[in-house]
């Protein structure tokens with residue numbers, strides 16, 4: 001998904017825009033561009049590639065102005081070329097536009113506009129909006145933007161400037177995140193896709209809702225709600241609440257690590273601690289989740305919980321299913337959000353639906369939660385980004401407090417999600433009869449997790465040595481049982497995302513029903529074999545792989561000796577309760593994927609074709 005940033009104020013816009021774009025690049029890095037109003041006209045600079053490539057171009061061919069808009073792209077329509085880079089303009093170059101989202105009826109609009117004589121210079125869907133604004137323009141940019149929105153279907157967060165207005169930016173939101181930054185010690189107003197782009201300058205944030213248009217000037221903003229959701233197109237200025245962000249800038253820096261991903265992996269002891277802060281009630285042996293208070297009666301009446309999400313968040317939901325069912329004896333179903341939203345799901349009374357999302361903006365998860373609410377289910381969110389759309393649209397929720405996660409491959413947000421699900425499971429279980437003593441021992445185990453993760457991080461050198469042996473692999477299999485099966489999926493996803501090695505995760509026993517055909521001396525197989533009810537079964541699966549010449553890496557709890565002679569590599573991890581072992585077991589898999597990717601020279605923080613927040617379908 002693309003990243004948008006805009007600035008209007010007394011300062012020089014270009015360095016501020018480039019800096020903001022750099023902070024948004026994890027959202028998409030196919031091309032970059034900006035437009036500034038020099039006072040006499042709109043100047044555009046854009047290129048295929050990274051923000052630093054754009055910065056180079058601006059050194060060679062500078063532009064200047066006190067107001068500007070900028071964009072970093074994740075291509076949906078049209079290849080990552082300079083022509084398809086934003087900003088895009090109308091025929092006369094009088095309107096410049098940057099857009100995040102997808103215009104679903106772009107083909108029909110393009111045909112109509114071409115018939116009216118409009119000439120298109122890109123293959124993008126976004127460019128139609130610039131021409132629609134041109135069509136509607138009668139001297140007032142915001143009115144023209146609003147008129148254009150009445151003809152557009154799809155999702156958008158956009159910012160536009162007109163050659164006629166040197167110190168005005170008009171922005172609009174429908175379905176893609178957009179927020180305003182209000183200058184603290186200066187006359188300045190910002191627009192951005194997320195807070196990381198403006199945090200250096202202000203913590204005063206205004207979140208735009210769907211179908212809102214805002215006019216930005218140095219002295220502030222005026223926000224209009226088009227009221228489309230009330231079935232009419234109006235023009236109603238609305239007061240907007242200013243939220244104060246408590247994240248500090250240091251949180252979005254690398255802090256001396258070579259990559260954000262490695263920094264975030266090493267943050268996880270603190271992350272789990274922060275996710276549980278103020279929520280563990282050791283004496284009562286339960287958890288307090290104030291953000292769910294409003295949903296308490298529904299939780300107590302719940303007969304079924306549906307957890308939904310995408311990617312890593314879906315894996316967290318799978319671990320949550322094991323924890324909630326085992327602890328609270330409450331049936332849980334886990335749904336891919338992209339499937340759930342279109343399959344007319346059965347939402348019987350007593351069904352609660354939880355949307356899990358790091359960004360809180362993932363289009364499929366947002367739509368799944370909206371669909372559940374439309375079908376009458378009470379909804380809650382397990383979300384990391386404060387003030388994000390899923391957080392604001394669900395009736396109640398749990399913030400995971402993992403802090404900003406910049407690396408595209410999610411790591412710390414995952415452990416915070418699973419820790420939050422464990423707290424939820426404990427809270428519900430204690431309200432449904434789980435004994436105080438059992439609750440207390442679960443609280444003690446939760447409380448011990450940060451130290452255990454610290455122990456795993458201390459074995460990084462060993463894991464790097466294992467990575468060195470497998471960095472040239474072209475396939476990997478990950479196998480686990482019970483709550484470690486989702487960790488097999490997550491380990492495989494991490495490796496796929498950042499090293500581009502094909503990898504699959506499977507329930508260990510599922511292997512002999514097909515995947516075992518893949519096993520030979522070139523197939524590394526990672527097993528999770530913590531001591532426990534199915535340990536001996538996993539040992540059998542390991543034997544099956546070794547019998548076919550597979551190379552085995554095994555995660556074991558405690559000091560294992562005899563297994564060491566049977567497998568290629570042993571990665572010892574500290575033991576905890578079986579339901580919480582996934583939080584410990586995922587860390588060595590994150591490190592293994594990270595070091596293999598680094599050894600293969602991959603751009604770990606900006607893996608190809610990916611984006612951190614997927615705001616389109």
Ligand code: AGP
Pocket residue numbers: 309310311312313356357358359360361362365408409410411497611612613614
């Ligand atoms: C995970 O590393 C990926 N970045 C991706 O699968 C991600 O988990 C998915 O897009 C969901 O994102 P969300 O948690 O922000 O909703």
